[in-house]
Amino acid sequence: MKLKIAVLVALAMSGLYLPAVxxxxxxxxxxxxxxxxxxxxxxxxxxxxxxxxxxxxxxxxxxxxxxxxxxxxxxxxxxxxxxxxxxxxxxxxERGQKEQGFIVTGNKRVPVALAALGMSVSTPATGITAPVVELRSLKELEALGAEKIKGRIVFFNRPFDNRFIETGSAYGTAGDQRNAGPGMAAKYGAVAVIVRSLTAAIDDFPHTGGTNYGNNPKIPAAAISTIAANKLSAMLKKSNGQPVKFFLKTNCRTLxxxxxxxxxxxxxxxxxxxxxxxxxxxxxxxxxxxxxxxxxxxxxxxxxxxxxxxxxxxxxxxxxxxxxxxxxxxxxxxxxxxxxxxxxxxxxxxxxxxxxxxxxxxxxxxxxxxxxxxxxxxxxxxxxxxxxxxxxxxxxxxxxxxxxxxxxxxxxxxxxxxxxxxxxxxxxxxxxxxxxxxxxxxxxxxxxxxxxxxxxxxxxxxxxx
Missing domain, CATH: 3.40.630.10 (Zn peptidases)
Structure with missing residues (x-):
C-alpha cells in the first residue's frame, strides 16, 4: 500500500497523473x-x-x-x-397577401407553389407576365447579358449537389442564386426572378429566404417549389422555341x-x-x-x-x-x-x-x-x-x-x-x-x-x- 501511494504521489508530482484525474x-x-x-x-x-x-x-x-x-x-x-x-x-x-404564380403557355395557365423571397419588392398590383429564361448559374447570366435577359423573368434552376454528405455544403453552393441572383438579374434588365427552392427534397413546399439586391435595381423575386421547378424546366425543354411565360404576383413591402x-x-x-x-x-x-x-x-x-x-x-x-x-x-x-x-x-x-x-x-x-x-x-x-x-x-x-x-x-x-x-x-x-x-x-x-x-x-x- 505504501508503495502504491508513493507511486501515485510521484506521478502527481510529475504531472502524469493529473490528466487522468x-x-x-x-x-x-x-x-x-x-x-x-x-x-x-x-x-x-x-x-x-x-x-x-x-x-x-x-x-x-x-x-x-x-x-x-x-x-x-x-x-x-x-x-x-x-x-x-x-x-x-x-x-x-411584410409578405402581404398570398403570392400567385402560373406557368403560361398559349391559353393554358398552370398554377405553381411559390413564396416571395424576404426583402423582395412587390410586383405591380396586376402582376407581371413575361417570357422565361432558364439559367443554372450567375455566370450564365453574365454570359447572356442584357440582350437576352432584358424584359424577361429569369428562372434560376440549379439544384442541390447531392454528392455532398453534409447538406449544408449543398445549400452553400446553391445559395448564391437566391442571395445575389435577383439583384444581378435586375442589372441586366430582368423584370422578375424565380428561384428553385434550396432543398434536395422533391416536393411542393416553396422555401423562402432572404435576397440582397446590393446596389442593383430591385425587382420582384420568389422561390418556387422543386416540383414546380422541374415542371417549368420540362415545359421549357418541350416548347420547340415557342415562348413559355410566367405570371407572378406578390404583395410584399418594406417598412x-x-x-x-x-x-x-x-x-x-x-x-x-x-x-x-x-x-x-x-x-x-x-x-x-x-x-x-x-x-x-x-x-x-x-x-x-x-x-x-x-x-x-x-x-x-x-x-x-x-x-x-x-x-x-x-x-x-x-x-x-x-x-x-x-x-x-x-x-x-x-x-x-x-x-x-x-x-x-x-x-x-x-x-x-x-x-x-x-x-x-x-x-x-x-x-x-x-x-x-x-x-x-x-x-x-x-x-x-x-x-x-x-x-x-x-x-x-x-x-x-x-x-x-x-x-x-x-x-x-x-x-x-x-x-x-x-x-x-x-x-x-x-x-x-x-x-x-x-x-x-x-x-x-x-x-x-
Missing part, C-alpha cells in the same frame, strides 16, 4: 449534464410554447416582439444571475426599421469576471411557419445550457451567456450589435457557440479557427469524453452567422458551430413545414446536453491547444 472528474460532470437534460429537460416544452403560443417571429413583427418579452420572463424564472434586453434596430418586411432586442441571460463566473463563453441561436424566424428548427430549437437549447448548470449546481469559472439573437434571417443586426457592445464594454470572449442547424441528433462541433495542431490536440483531450454521447466529431468548419461579427472585435475568440445530423434540415428549412411537430424531443435534449458539455469543458480547461 481531470478526465475522471470531467466524465462524472458530463454524465450529470446529460442526466439532467434527458430526465428533467425543459427545452422541448419551452419550444412548444414558443411555436404554438407565439408562432412566426419575423423581425419587426408582433410575433417577434411577443417572443422577446416571453424569452426574458423565461430566463428570469430560472434564476439566472443576470437577464436583460439589448436594443437593436431591425428591418421590418421603416423598428426597435427590437437581443435577449441575454448570464451566469456569473467565479474566477474570471471579464471573460465570457457565449452560446446562442436566433429568436426571429421566417413568417411561413413556426420557426421550430430554424431556430426555435437553437434558442431553447441555449437557455437550457444555463438552466442545466443551475440545476446541477455547477459554478463556472467564466461568465456563461445564453443569447437569443434578433434578425438573423434578413439582416444579421442582432449579431452585429452584440459584437459591437462586447467590444465597447471591453469584454474578453473565449468562445462563442452557435446552434442554428436544427434540433436533430447531435454529431459534434465545428471550429472556425482550427489549425491542424488544434484539431489533433482537442480530439486527443476531449473526443473520448464525448464518445459515449455520440457527439464527438470535432472538426474544422464554420461557426455561425450571429457569432461571426465577434471575430473582428475579439481576435482570440474561437467560433464554434453545433453540428447535428444534417440530412433532414433542408427538407424543412424556411418552409411551412418548420413546425413543432417536426422536432423530436429526445434529439433536442441530446443536443442541449452536448452543447452544455462543450461549454463545461471550455470553461474548465480553455482552448489553448
Amino acid at each position: 481531470a478526465q475522471s472528474t470531467d466524465s462524472v460532470m458530463l454524465r450529470k449534464i446529460f442526466d439532467e437534460a434527458l430526465v428533467n429537460g425543459k427545452c422541448y416544452e419551452n419550444l412548444r410554447y414558443l411555436c404554438k403560443k407565439i408562432g412566426p417571429r419575423l423581425s419587426g413583427s408582433a410575433g417577434a416582439a411577443k417572443s422577446v418579452q416571453w424569452s426574458k420572463t423565461l430566463m428570469e424564472s430560472y434564476g439566472f444571475d443576470k437577464v436583460y434586453l439589448q436594443e437593436v434596430m431591425v428591418p421590418h418586411w 421603416p426599421d423598428v426597435l427590437s432586442y437581443n435577449v441575454i441571460g448570464e451566469i456569473k463566473g467565479s474566477d474570471n469576471s471579464n471573460k465570457y463563453i457565449t452560446v446562442g441561436g436566433h429568436l426571429d424566424s421566417w413568417d411561413l411557419a413556426e420557426g421550430a428548427h430554424d431556430d426555435g430549437t437553437g434558442v431553447m437549447q441555449s437557455a437550457e445550457v444555463l438552466r442545466v448548470f443551475k440545476a446541477i449546481a455547477y459554478k463556472p469559472k467564466n461568465n456563461i451567456r445564453a443569447v437569443f439573437f434578433m434578425n438573423e434571417e434578413n439582416g444579421h443586426k442582432g449579431g452585429i450589435k452584440y459584437a459591437e457592445q462586447a467590444k465597447a464594454d471591453k469584454e474578453e470572449h473565449i468562445a462563442a457557440i452557435e446552434t442554428d442547424e436544427g434540433g436533430f441528433t447531435p454529431r459534434g462541433f465545428s471550429f472556425e479557427r482550427a489549425t491542424p495542431a488544434f484539431l489533433t490536440n482537442i480530439n486527443k483531450q476531449w473526443k473520448k469524453l464525448l464518445e459515449p454521447y455520440e457527439t464527438d466529431r470535432l472538426v474544422a468548419g464554420g461557426g455561425g452567422t450571429d457569432i461571426g461579427p465577434l471575430k473582428e472585435s475579439h481576435p482570440g475568440i474561437q467560433l464554434i458551430g453545433f453540428r447535428p445530423d444534417s440530412q433532414r434540415y433542408f427538407d424543412i428549412h424556411h418552409t411551412p413545414n418548420d413546425v413543432f411537430e417536426n422536432v423530436n424531443k429526445r434529439e433536442l435534449e441530446l443536443g442541449a446536453a452536448s452543447i452544455a458539455s462543450l461549454v463545461y469543458l471550455i470553461d474548465q480547461h480553455g482552448l489553448s491547444f
